[in-house]
Amino acid sequence: MTSTGTGIGKTFVTCALIRQARALGRTVAATKPLISGFDKSKILQSDTGAILQALGEPATPEAVARVSPWRFAAPLAPNMAAAAEGLSVNCDALFAHSRAFLAERVDVALIEGVGGVMVPLDDAKTVLDWIVACGCPAILVVGDYLGTISHTLTAAEVLRAKGVALAAVVVSEGEGGEVPFAATCADLSARLPVPVLPLRRNADGGELKSLLVS
Secondary structure (H helix, E strand, O other), X not given: OEXXXXXXXXXXXXXXXXXXXXXXXXXEEEEOOEEOOOOOOOHHHOHHHHHHHHHOOOOOHHXXXXXXXXXXXXXXXXXXXXXXXXXXOOHHHXXXXXXXXXXXXXXXXXXXXXXXXXXXXXXXXXXXXXXXXXOOOEEEEEOOOOOHHHHHHHHHHHHHHOOOOEEEEEEEOOOOOOOOHHHHHHHHHHHOOOOEEEEOOOOOOHHHHHHHHO
């Protein structure tokens, strides 16, 4: 699960897919291995907490560590958030963790990334390198703001150039969009050779069901 930027809706989509998979009777596992801006005093308000709630699990310290083993407090790009604590992101360990997670025997395995496709993880590697290392299809979550079409097409092209299979683009409706939501979805559908799925605010995620039954 990746995006064109931060705060667009990756966690909402991840949780919606978890709930849809569980409703279909599928076994599902989800992880957000790397998270910045993590406040340990507000776990339930964090992306990690939201994923655990969608999985129907309590946010115990053990569960938090399992879903998000790399946690940094500063709300910055991972390389900066880690540096603020005198640390660095061990990309080899992160990539190995994700590959091991994908090898688990479940019907649906979801990895939520951090920020956008080109967010830096350390001095050299980005989220794109992480996706490539996983060797799995990507779902690209995008917004409906003015400029999103350019950002979406750029991200999709970068993924294609690296040989990443794009499973779908999910357009997440924002507040007070400057461009009609339906027009954004229609334009992207006409330009991209993958499903473009609209996700309305306050929806239950049913629009994403096709990703689980296809």
